[in-house]
Amino acid sequence: MTEELEVIDPQERFQEFFKTERYRQRISQLSVTGKTSLMVEFEELLAFDQRLAEDLLENPEEYLRHTNNAAYAQLQIEDQEYAEKIETVTVRIVRLLEAEQLRKLGSDQIGKLIMVEGIVVRSSPVRPMVMQGAFKCKRCGTVIPISQSGPFLKAPFACSSPDCGSKGPFDFVQEESTFIDTQELRLQERPEDLPPGQLPRTLNVKLVGSEIVDLARPGDHVSVVGIVCAVAPTLPGVGKLRTFTLHVDANSTEVLGKEPETSLPSPEEEEKILELAKDPWIHRKIINSIAPSIYGYDHIKEAIMYILFGGVGKTLPDISIRGEMNALLVGDPGTAKSQLLQYVSRVAPRGLYTSGRGTTAAGLTAAVIREKGGGMSLEAGALVLADKGIACIDEMDKMRPEDRVAIHEAMEQHTVSVAKGGIVATLNARTAILAAANPALGRYEPHRTVAENISLPVTILSRFDLIFILRDVPNKETDSKMSEHILGLHRRGLSPVESPIPLELLRKYISYSKGIRPVLTDDALRRLNDFYLAMRSASEAEGSPVAITARQLESLVRTAEARSRAALRKEVTAEDAEAAVAIMKRSLEEVGIDLSSYKMDIDIIMTGKPKSVRDKLQTVLSTLMAMEKDTGLVEKVALLNELETKYKVSRGEAEKLIGQLLREGTIYSPREDYLKKT
Numbered sequence: 264m265t266e267e268l269e270v271i272d273p274q275e276r277f278q279e280f281f282k283t284e285r286y287r288q289r290i291s292q293l294s295v296t297g298k299t300s301l302m303v304e305f306e307e308l309l310a311f312d313q314r315l316a317e318d319l320l321e322n323p324e325e326y327l328r329h330t331n332n333a334a335y336a337q338l339q340i341e342d343q344e345y346a347e348k349i350e351t352v353t354v355r356i357v358r359l360l361e362a363e364q365l366r367k368l369g370s371d372q373i374g375k376l377i378m379v380e381g382i383v384v385r386s387s388p389v390r391p392m393v394m395q396g397a398f399k400c401k402r403c404g405t406v407i408p409i410s411q412s413g414p415f416l417k418a419p420f421a422c423s424s425p426d427c428g429s430k431g432p433f434d435f436v437q438e439e440s441t442f443i444d445t446q447e448l449r450l451q452e453r454p455e456d457l458p459p460g461q462l463p464r465t466l467n468v469k470l471v472g473s474e475i476v477d478l479a480r481p482g483d484h485v486s487v488v489g490i491v492c493a494v495a496p497t498l499p500g501v502g503k504l505r506t507f508t509l510h511v512d513a514n515s516t517e518v519l520g521k522e523p524e525t526s527l528p529s530p531e532e533e534e535k536i537l538e539l540a541k542d543p544w545i546h547r548k549i550i551n552s553i554a555p556s557i558y559g560y561d562h563i564k565e566a567i568m569y570i571l572f573g574g575v576g577k578t579l580p581d582i583s584i585r586g587e588m589n590a591l592l593v594g595d596p597g598t599a600k601s602q603l604l605q606y607v608s609r610v611a612p613r614g615l616y617t618s619g620r621g622t623t624a625a626g627l628t629a630a631v632i633r634e635k636g637g638g639m640s641l642e643a644g645a646l647v648l649a650d651k652g653i654a655c656i657d658e659m660d661k662m663r664p665e666d667r668v669a670i671h672e673a674m675e676q677h678t679v680s681v682a683k684g685g686i687v688a689t690l691n692a693r694t695a696i697l698a699a700a701n702p703a704l705g706r707y708e709p710h711r712t713v714a715e716n717i718s719l720p721v722t723i724l725s726r727f728d729l730i731f732i733l734r735d736v737p738n739k740e741t742d743s744k745m746s747e748h749i750l751g752l753h754r755r756g757l758s759p760v761e762s763p764i765p766l767e768l769l770r771k772y773i774s775y776s777k778g779i780r781p782v783l784t785d786d787a788l789r790r791l792n793d794f795y796l797a798m799r800s801a802s803e804a805e806g807s808p809v810a811i812t813a814r815q816l817e818s819l820v821r822t823a824e825a826r827s828r829a830a831l832r833k834e835v836t837a838e839d840a841e842a843a844v845a846i847m848k849r850s851l852e853e854v855g856i857d858l859s860s861y862k863m864d865i866d867i868i869m870t871g872k873p874k875s876v877r878d879k880l881q882t883v884l885s886t887l888m889a890m891e892k893d894t895g896l897v898e899k900v901a902l903l904n905e906l907e908t909k910y911k912v913s914r915g916e917a918e919k920l921i922g923q924l925l926r927e928g929t930i931y932s933p934r935e936d937y938l939k940k941t
Contacts, residue, residue, distance in 0.1 A: 273315065273326060277333035280311050290337050293352070294345035300353040300474045301334050302515070305360065319356070323376035323490050327514065330354040353472060355515035356488050365452045366464045368509055372491045379466065379511065380486045380519065381450035383479045385642060389446045392471070397439035403427040406436060414494075445469065446476040448516075453484065467510040475516050482613070482648035489513040528771045535768060536775050540831035546842075549829055552764040554606040557599045558748040559741065562849055566590050566729050567607055569846075570653060570695050571773050572828045574821030575780045576677075585677050587695035588821050589726060591659070593717055594733025595706050600699040604655035607697055610766060612774045613652025615645050619661035624669035628679040631686055639684045646673045646692040651777075653695045660700040660718045667723065670696070674726040698727075707734050713854045728818035729850045781827040783820070783835045790840035791819050811851070819843045876920075882910050883920050887930060888940055896937045 281290060289301060309316040319326040334352040338345065359378040368379070393411045400407065400422040407419045418433050448470065452463040468487050470476050479485045493507035528536060539545060546568070553564045553571075569588055576586030592600050601618075608614035617627070622645075625631075630642045646654055659667070673679055673692045680689045702708070703718040713730070714721060724730065751759040764772065783791075798811040822843035827835045886905055890897045899921070906912040912920075921938070924930045930940050 273318065274329040274333050274336075276312060276315055277330050278336055280308060280315075281334055281337040283311070287337070287341065290334065290352075291341040293338065294342050298474060299349050299351065300355050300472065302355050302357055303330070304358055305356055306358065308356075309360070320359075320376045322374070323514075324374070327354065327356075327376075353474075355475070357515050357517055358486075359488055362486060364456065365450065365466055366458075366461075368466065368491060370493075373493050373509075374490065376488065376490055376514070377511070378486055378488045379450065380456075380484065381452055381466070383448050383481050383483050383485055384451045384465065385449040385481055386477075386479065387447040389444050389476045391442040392445045394441045394443050397436040398433040399436050400424065400427060400429065401432050401434060402429045406439060407433070408439075443471055444473045444476045445471050448479060448485075448487075450485070450487065468513050468516075469510060470513045470516065475513060478516050479518055481643050484519040486517050486519055487511060487513050488515045528775055532768070532771055533775070536772050537831070539764065539768075539772065545830050546826065548763045549769070551760070552762045552766075552769055553610070554603055555760040555762040556752055556758040557602055557606075558745050560599075560603075560733070562846060563592065563603070563731055563733070565842075565846060566731065566850075567603065567697070568829055569729075569822050569825040570697055571607070571611060572776055572825040573695060574824035574828075576693070583677075584817065585675070585693070586821060586824070587677070587693060588728045588818070588825065589674055589696040589698070590729040590731070591719075591724070591727040592697075592699045592731050592733060593702060593707065593713070594699070594731075595735040596701065598733035598735055600733065601657050604657050604697060604699055607653055608655045610770055610773070611653040612770055612777075613649055614655065615649040615652070616655045616657070617645050619656070619658030622656070622662060622666060624666040627666070628669045628673070628692075629681050629688075629690055631681065631683045633684075639686050641681065641686060641688060641690075643690065644679070646670070646694050647679055647690045649694045650691050651693050653697060656696060656698045658700070659698040659723075660703070664720070667720070671722060671726070674723070707732055709734075725814065728815075728821060729846065730854045731850060732853045776828050776831055779828055779831055779833065781824050781833060781835050783823070784837070786837035787823055787835045787840035790837050790844065791816070791823065794819070794844045815847065815851075819847055822846060879912065879916070879920055880924060882906070882912065883917065883924065884929065884940070886910070887938060891940060896933060896939055899936045899938055902938060 280286065285307075286301075286303075293299070293301065305316065308319070315326075319330075331352055331354055334354050335346065338352055356376070359376070361378070362380045363372065363377045365379050365381055368377070393416060396409050396411050396416060396418075398407050398409060398419055399405070403422060403424050403426065405422055405424040405427065407423050409417055409419055411417060416435070418431070418435075420430065422429050422431075422433075446469075448468045449465050450468055451465045454463070457463060468489065489511040491509060492512050493509055495503035495505070495507050497503050539548070542548060546565075549568050550561060550564045553567055567590075570590055573588060574586040577584045592603070594600050605616055608616035626644050627646050628644045629647055630644060631639050632642050634640050656662075656670075669679075673694060674696055677691065677693045678689050679692045681687070700717055700719060702716045704716070707716055713732075714724065717724070748759055795811060795816050819840075820843075823835045823839040826839040826842050827833075883902075883906065886909070887897055887902060890902060890905065902921070903914055903917050906917045907914060921930070925932065928941060930938050933939050
């Protein structure tokens, strides 16, 4: 009995597998889609014939040849015409039972079929490779086809024509040779698979075939099924080395998400999503689902909800207006800023987390790298990888100023421009940025302005739609609730609050919502307009500060759009506009209040100096200039006296203002205790 089993031809067995209803259907569909490769799920093959599946894993080269022949034979039965046209069918095996760990690959796996998962860190351009080269004999003109394998192009030894038989020279004939697309990827281990204290390893993957190249982009999580190969590196003039390097010849690649456009929800999930959106309290639910283990901070979680969903970008013929929102959290130590950021980078369909000191301009935008061949190539940085997602930047105040400049362009224009080493490129970085910073003096000083509290330049502050201050103020009631929450969390090892929407579903919900482009209704327009005009008219009176600028109006629109998108609504209602106004007011009140006059003053964020300080500086300057006309050089003591008697500016404050003008270089001191305008 066993003897008979041995005789069964694997190709016939595979063909029986392809004769099952499901695969006959897939094979007959090849001609409709115009494809030449057929996906086979390993589990189905295993269920059909376990021994065959095991043999396939053990010596894949031989068995994959059998599967391709069997699939082609089946295609000839199903669709003779298409079979003649394409000549071969490639079978691509997907989803083996378990993935090998990238760092465990070694001599045991050489020649076996395995599956590895990882992040694509780099992909080469797609290049054609010769499969069968045609060579023309220069003497008699005979064309000789030679099948190619290995890294180098092989020419024939001698002319195949019996009359000629010369040993060359031969010309390569491009028109009669066959080519196939190839690409190389570099895979890196996923951070979650890393053993403690280890650096992530990388592995090169070779892709061959027009249908699997260019599927994965840098930043994607992929699973690759392929054959492990070992190649000896060659040293010029010495020969091949004894230690080999491993790579994987891919048979199939699958992108495992992290990519909002590709992971469409299944019909059941879509039903769940639409069901959720019908809930009148959906916003509350989403806010409660954001980082449920962190206690309180409802307004910040609300802002995070708006960032996750995002507004609608508008592209006009002359300019484009961003839809993504940016927010900054400034807070005392221990207010869970980093935890919130880490959470957001996990839940966002494309999220990245990076922290201040270890982040350089090239790492954020794009690095220009010299390749082996001597050419230059670009490698995408964090903001480019997070395109259409969220970049969370922690400890933003600790970044070097020259690196921080790289973020300016990405925050407002949503591109990253590089001009370096002969490469001039503009890359898309349509990224929402959520940043966190610590106050300059360790704790937030309520009696100083925001610009003095944060060591961030004004140019960056003004690009944030919402800025929130997390202050750690002792308060008996909240403190007791908070300690209960934290201690409960430690005791049970679980979150004390159950998240109303599971994380996976929330991520799908966010991806799904990106397809909706809400439009402002008249009511919403009126609300936003009224608020903006009311705030502007407060600043009309001569000498009062500017409370709001057009940048904030755009932020309001984005916030309102994000809120209606969170409920999967096609239009922005008055209620959305109200919520946007409320959160903007909250942000302005925390940040934009001039402490000497208690009026809203957006200039604190836009220029770093509130109006009251600017007015006083103006007073000092005009007094100095008036006195200069009389005496040429102005004595410091005389100036202080003049300010005190005439303008009621106290000596201490006047000293401070003069110091500020000296620092800014508006006035200078030609000699000790004398001042002059520059």
